Amino acid sequence: MYSFERDKILIVGAGLAGSTIARILAENSFKVVIIEKRNHIAGNVFDFVNKNNERIHKYGPHLLHCRNNSMGLNFLSRFTEWVKYEHKVRALLDDGRTTPLPVNKLTIEDIFGKSFDNEKATKKFLDNIRNKDLIPKNTDELFESTVGNKLADIFFRPYTKKMWGIDPKQLSISIGARLPVRTNQDCRYFNDEFQALPKYGYTEMVKNMLNHKNIEINLNTPFRKDMELKFFHSFLSVPIDEYFKFQFGSLPYRSILFEDRFEKKKDLEAPVINFTDNSPYTRKTQWNLLSNSYDFKGNFKTITYEKPCSIAANPGEYYYPVQTKNSKEIFALYDNLSKKQNSITFIGRTGLFKYIDMIPAVEIHIRIAQKFLKSLKNF
Template sequence: MYDWLIVGAGFAGSVLAERLANERGDRVLLVDRRPHIGGNAYDRYDDAGILIHQYGPHIFHTNSKAIFDYLSGFTAWRFYEHRVLGRVDGKLVPIPINLDTVNTLYGLSLTPEEFEGWLAARAEPVGEIRTSEDVVVSKVGRELYEKFFRGYTRKQWGVDPSELDKSVTARVPTRTNRDDRYFTDEFQFMPAQGYTRMFETMLRSPNIHVMLQTDYRDVKDVVPHRRTIYTGPIDEYFGFRFGKLPYRSLRFRHETLDQERYQPVGTVNYPMSEDYTRISEYKHLTGQVHPKTSITFEYPSAEGDPYYPIPRPENAELFKKYERLALATPDVWFVGRLATYRYYNMDQVVGQALATFRRISDALPAGADTRDVKAIGAAARA
């Protein structure tokens, strides 16, 4: 008899497995359909011996010391600040847009103060900001919107920015200084030996049993367990009762090149050309020294594994129907991106998992009689 059946061995499932096993002494069965732990953060050494990210670049960054300290219990770190360039009008320029982006693109020599005025003169007034297009044109105007945002967004999401919620492009800042870091968080590091090694350390407990290449539906009625933590797609859990929640997927093409370096930064975006959105080179991220280099091309797709919930009002309404079912389901906790139909960074998923663990522990003391936990489960999810 397991205390917990946890579905999904990514950040949400693995953090909860670790906490429940090591802090409470609970017995955990952790299952995943894939042949590896780590979810989309899984990394591996390719045939050339270069450490790559199987599902595209995962850059850890957070402003939470508590989250950073927690993960530091399972890995040493390599300091790394991610930088991204965009191929625009045949030039490589910094993304997010900053002072150097515009000066390089237009052959100008604006100061930060002049750049603010330059942007303000091009910004278009928008009465009510509702869409991703509204966000961008109200800040930087139509021309930069067309060069940097529209094409990339249409490739990434399969729809025009005017059809997407404002949250998509609101995540990308515009800077009036020369700061070319993609993120500005206080803690910006990469696991020194990779994400997979970090997950292996996290799950190294005699109270945790991991089953890979295992579908939850094949074991849920066979393996005795008291409670469930589910991190998969919430619509799938309920048999797509109200229809499928829309997601965007990705296809990856990994290549190894017989040269030491391919591009000047970890990621180069292609907002105006190509059918892929970006190329990433992992040696920038990992610091690995190797005579060859490995890169990954990313192709957005409507088909495949779910990666990004599509933020549109009708999708949010559909999710709410599933959320109401989830809240009424005893003994099951829904955690993570797919189970809550939200786009989270890695640190946010860790934070959500740690918060869920605290609620579980508050509502369900270790060693309590758990034969009837319907009321306890509802309280923990509230």
């Protein structure tokens, strides 16, 4: 028979979600125990500097962008300094040229062999090629309504099918809504007020978040349900369907296989190049082009290629929840079931079945921690 202390909290997962909650609760005098199945903290934002002074993001490039003075940014700024970084991506075309992404005036000129005098002329052309009367119900229809079929066939449909493993017609409109379209010449991937990287990396930032006398960290420690019995409350960054023994069915995810290649070539035209072809790869990243890498000192640059795959091909690595009408309905059943559990809260992308950018993720989990603290006033 286990007994628990009222101020003892279990957090499963040492990524941004768990670390945010851990810090807030620790500062409110709770004793927090974090368990992490991997051999490192920081979850999918884990990074490190290799022998060539390249800062590598082990699980693909993570770019922080938000409005100035957002709640999430103000919270993270307690634990890191920032270096400015405005991310740029180009797409590799069949003829070997690259062109800017997101689609903008220059992209449209490259593809259609035209030249526009101004943004108004670009918008008029785009309006003529897209199906502006279509009210989109899925990601594929969103592509058609925002950029038209030709641009969708080049940049979005093949990439999306590789990325998600299903036809864009089956994907929730929220997936395609992440892709902006511009009629100006802004080649930045994001247009937020604040765009930066942690000066000493994400891992160091998370390390600082977890540096508190009330936080204990246990790496290489998989979660077991009986662990909950020792704690007043548990915050679980675990697959919610697996926790409930798949009683409503499995929730679909995509994973990524990363291939590091060491190339002695000139720099890529942008830190990230997207592939528009039918190869299995979606993109490649040159790490020394990110602003918080140090002065490159090797002969061979690390270029990481990403190949989306099923969870079966990369067990346990849940990167992207696949949002379809059916998967949303299944998640709703698990979510309703979880709300009947008083001593646990699901967090993170696998607990919430949602892909969340970093700043929104921090803000969501600040609110989860605040809601928990508020609930105790009447306990």
